[in-house]
Amino acid sequence: MFFITSKLLAFLSKPIIWIFILLVSSLIFKTKRRTLLIYSISIFWVFSNGFLADKAAKAWETSPKSISSLTHNYKYGIVLGGYSSYNKEIQHINFNDRGDRLISAIELYKLGKIKKIIISGGNGELVNNGMKESEWSKSFMINMGVKTKDILIENNSRNTMENAQNTAILIKSDISQKTLLITSAIHMKRAKFCFNKNNFNIDCYATDITNSDITLTVDYLFIPNIDALVKWEDLIHEWIGYIVYKIKF
Numbered sequence: 001m002f003f004i005t006s007k008l009l010a011f012l013s014k015p016i017i018w019i020f021i022l023l024v025s026s027l028i029f030k031t032k033r034r035t036l037l038i039y040s041i042s043i044f045w046v047f048s049n050g051f052l053a054d055k056a057a058k059a060w061e062t063s064p065k066s067i068s069s070l071t072h073n074y075k076y077g078i079v080l081g082g083y084s085s086y087n088k089e090i091q092h093i094n095f096n097d098r099g100d101r102l103i104s105a106i107e108l109y110k111l112g113k114i115k116k117i118i119i120s121g122g123n124g125e126l127v128n129n130g131m132k133e134s135e136w137s138k139s140f141m142i143n144m145g146v147k148t149k150d151i152l153i154e155n156n157s158r159n160t161m162e163n164a165q166n167t168a169i170l171i172k173s174d175i176s177q178k179t180l181l182i183t184s185a186i187h188m189k190r191a192k193f194c195f196n197k198n199n200f201n202i203d204c205y206a207t208d209i210t211n212s213d214i215t216l217t218v219d220y221l222f223i224p225n226i227d228a229l230v231k232w233e234d235l236i237h238e239w240i241g242y243i244v245y246k247i248k249f
Contacts, residue, residue, distance in 0.1 A: 013233060013236040013237040013240050014233050014236075015043065015044075015047040015229055015232050015233060015236070016229060016233075018043060019040050019043055019044050019047075022036050022037075022039050022040040022043070023036075023037075023040050026040065044224065045224065047228065047229055047232045048224035048225055048226065048228050048229050049221075049222070049224070049225070049228055050220050050221075050225040050227065050228045051216070051220055051221050052228070053225075053227075053228035053231040053232050053235075054210050054211075054212075054214065054228075054231070056232070056235055057186060057210040057231055057235060058210050058212055060186060060189070060235060060238065060239075061185035061186050061188070061206065061209060061210060062185050062188035062189060062192075062204055062206040063185075063206070064185060064206050064207075064209045065204075065205060065206070067107070067108065067111060067113065070108075070113050070180075070203075070205070072178060072203065073112060073113055073114075073115070074113065074114045074115070074177075074178060074179055074180040074203070075114070075115050075116060075174060075177055075179070076114065076115070076116050076117075076118055076152075076171060076174065076177070076179045076180070077105050077108055077109065077113075077114035077116070077117050077118065077179075077180045077182055077205075078118045078120060078163075078167055078179060078180070078181050078182060078195075078202075079101050079102055079105045079117060079118065079119050079120065079137075079182045079183070080101065080120055080121060080160065080163050080181075080182070080183040080187070080191055081119065081120060081121015081122070081133040081134060081137075081157075081163070082098055082101075082121065082133075082187075083095060083096060083098035083099050083100075083101045083102055083133075084096060084099060084102070084133060084136070084137065086133075086136045093136050093137065093139075093140045097208060098184050098207075098208055099208075100184070100207035100208040101182055101183055101184060101207050101208070102119075102137060102140070102141075104182055104205065104207045105117050105182050106141060106144050106146060108180070108182075108205070109146055109150070110145070113180070114180055115150065116150045116151070116152060117141065117146060117150060117151055117152070118152045118153070118154065118167060118170065118171070119133070119134040119137045119138065119141075119151070119152070119153050119154070120134065120153075120154040120157055120163040120166065120167050121133040121134050121137075121154075121155070121157060121163065122134065122154075122155045122156045122157050122158060132155040133155075134153040134154060134155040135153065135155055137153075138151050138153055152170060152171075154166045154167050154170050160187070160190055160191055160194045160241070160245075161194045161197075161245060161249065163191070163194065164191075164194040164195045164197065164198040164200070165198055167195075167198075167200075168198040168199065168200065175198075175199055175200060175201075176199075176201055177201060178201050178202070178203060179200055179201060179202050179203070180202070180203050180204075180205050181195055181200075181202045181203070181204050181205065182205045182207065183206070183207065184206065184207055184208050185206035185207065185208065185209040185210070186208075186210075186234055186235065186238055187238060188204055188206050189238070189242060190238055190241050190242045190245060192204055193242065193245060193246070193249075194245065194249075197249050210231075
């Protein structure tokens with residue numbers, strides 16, 4: 001039930017859904033059409049504004065760390081899924097904009113900062129299509145030179161809390177050791193909450209951080225940008241998820 005509820009909340013976190021509902025309502029409620037259209041245009045401009053999206057993201061994201069600042073060498077680096085899909089036709093991984101999670105983990109492994117990589121991620125869909133992210137990621141890591149014995153996979157989790165719960169079972173005897181949690185900066189607050197709730201001793205390594213070194217141009221400040229809508233969707237999803245987890249757990 002919790003999984004279905006979280007999926008519904010994720011659907012409702014999309015600003016484009018709000019805009020669509022307002023536009024449809026303007027067709028149905030003719031006496032309110034002008035007001036509803038103004039609301040639609042206003043919401044669209046706010047959520048498609050790149051400057052506002054980046055400012056909100058930077059305020060929420062966990063601050064990044066340089067690799068050189070990691071003075072501790074960790075036995076485990078835990079990578080949370082959601083960074084890729086799989087192309088069955090060519091049997092190869094396709095990274096999305098969260099791909100830094102896995103790439104960063106491999107880099108940290110190569111530099112000796114982590115000894116083993118745990119990939120936590122199964123299938124987050126309501127209907128499991130049999131494809132699990134941790135499994136195709138393992139093949140990629142082996143091709144990139146990570147030793148098979150240094151790869152652990154947890155492929156049953158469907159959300160962040162299950163990532164933490166299932167990983168705790170996987171490394172039960174080592175859970176008190178300091179472990180490096182690797183996920184997107186925008187996702188880290190919720191992820192850290194879940195892993196702390198499951199008694200992990202974690203440090204955080206945030207990836208795919210919003211770039212703060214951006215020139216303030218006219219189009220960036222005022223012209224609608226589809227990428228901003230996506231960023232707001234991720235942000236609202238994280239806010240809702242964090243609140244729900246705080247209430248439930």
